[in-house]
Amino acid sequence: MLSTLIWVAGTLFLAKELVSFLYVFYKGLLRAPKDLTKYGKWAVVTGAxxxxxxxxxxxxxxxxxxxxxxxxxxxxLDAVAAELKEAYPKVDVKTEAVDF
Known part of the structure; x- marks a missing residue:
């Protein structure tokens, strides 16, 4: 009886972990990426x-x-901006040198 309960508990735990893994796998790799431009045209990246x-x-x-x-x-910043403009000519790139 006790071994059956342990087996059921282990099976349920493994099933939960498998579902969690599959969800993360789907969310991170298989789902279509978000259209970030709907949040605005510009993004600020620090440490760029x-x-x-x-x-x-x-x-x-x-x-x-x-x-x-x-x-x-x-x-x-100028070097990275040049790389970005070369790789993606349609994208606007601005730089800002700031020492926080």
Missing amino acids: TDGIGKAISFELARRGCSVVLVSRTQSK
């Missing part, structure tokens, strides 16, 4: 000259958003 900020800038530009790049070094 390197790492995650740079990757987000390119992804937003790929999806059609114009971007304002914010970072501390103007020369790095």
